[in-house]
Amino acid sequence: xxxxxxxxxxxxxxxxxxxxxxxxxxxxxxxxxxxxxxxxxxxxxxxxxxxxxxxxxxxxxxxxxxxxxxxxxxxxxxxxxxxxxxxxxxxxxxxxxxxxxxxxxxxxxxxxxxxxxxxxxxxxxxxxxxxxxxxxxxxxxxxxxxxxxxxxxxxxxxxxxxxxxxxxxxxxxxxxxxxxxxxxxxxxxxxxxxxxxxxxxxxxxxxxxxxxxxxxxxxxxxxxxxxxxxxxxxxxxxxxxxx
Numbered sequence: 001x002x003x004x005x006x007x008x009x010x011x012x013x014x015x016x017x018x019x020x021x022x023x024x025x026x027x028x029x030x031x032x033x034x035x036x037x038x039x040x041x042x043x044x045x046x047x048x049x050x051x052x053x054x055x056x057x058x059x060x061x062x063x064x065x066x067x068x069x070x071x072x073x074x075x076x077x078x079x080x081x082x083x084x085x086x087x088x089x090x091x092x093x094x095x096x097x098x099x100x101x102x103x104x105x106x107x108x109x110x111x112x113x114x115x116x117x118x119x120x121x122x123x124x125x126x127x128x129x130x131x132x133x134x135x136x137x138x139x140x141x142x143x144x145x146x147x148x149x150x151x152x153x154x155x156x157x158x159x160x161x162x163x164x165x166x167x168x169x170x171x172x173x174x175x176x177x178x179x180x181x182x183x184x185x186x187x188x189x190x191x192x193x194x195x196x197x198x199x200x201x202x203x204x205x206x207x208x209x210x211x212x213x214x215x216x217x218x219x220x221x222x223x224x225x226x227x228x229x230x231x232x233x234x235x236x237x238x239x240x241x242x243x
Contacts, residue, residue, distance in 0.1 A: 002227045003209025005241030009128035009184040013193030016217040018115045027103040034099035054084030073135050073163040074101040104138045114233025119155035130158040130178040134168040170202030196223035
């Protein structure tokens with residue numbers, strides 16, 4: 001294994017690594033309705049279909065910027081969606097961004113099986129624990145609420161979100177921010193995540209060990225794979241030398 005067992009610190013991705021959405025339909029519907037009502041409040045007779053097209057285009061722009069290493073989130077997506085409808089209004093954009101961000105609070109979100117046990121075992125052994133999370137519709141302040149609701153936030157000593165850090169993974173800055181409070185060398189730390197392009201490449205770029213979690217999302221892209229691949233959190237604990 002190319003990293004110490006157990007490591008001195010472990011950082012985690014969030015979605016599909018610690019938590020997952022059972023369904024996104026309620027949040028999607030809430031965001032679409034918020035856009036329609038915002039547009040109509042600005043005097044635009046906007047159909048649900050047209051609003052849906054504008055929202056999809058705004059999300060795709062966010063996705064493209066994320067792949068280029070540019071951080072964006074609900075404020076930008078709200079602005080782009082309104083601009084797609086020919087609308088510009090600072091106060092309305094701010095309110096819409098808040099509605100976009102908080103829509104996920106109404107979804108059923110669960111921890112991956114064994115995620116809490118992994119964090120508890122790391123804490124029991126005195127191994128430092130951090131989160132490095134790229135954000136989209138849901139900003140860091142909302143994801144914190146979700147993690148707290150699911151009983152995971154108190155088990156994480158440091159939480160880094162791309163909308164707050166100003167850059168997404170694989171930028172080494174977010175990994176540096178996560179490890180700095182621990183005073184742990186990157187070579188003594190491991191990052192766990194599900195995406196090769198961001199989690200694996202980012203960890204490697206900063207000199208950390210990497211584990212790809214494939215239980216909920218199996219990234220079969222062409223990007224190089226992690227040092228190890230975990231089939232579950234129970235398997236992850238074995239990989240990290242905790243079992």
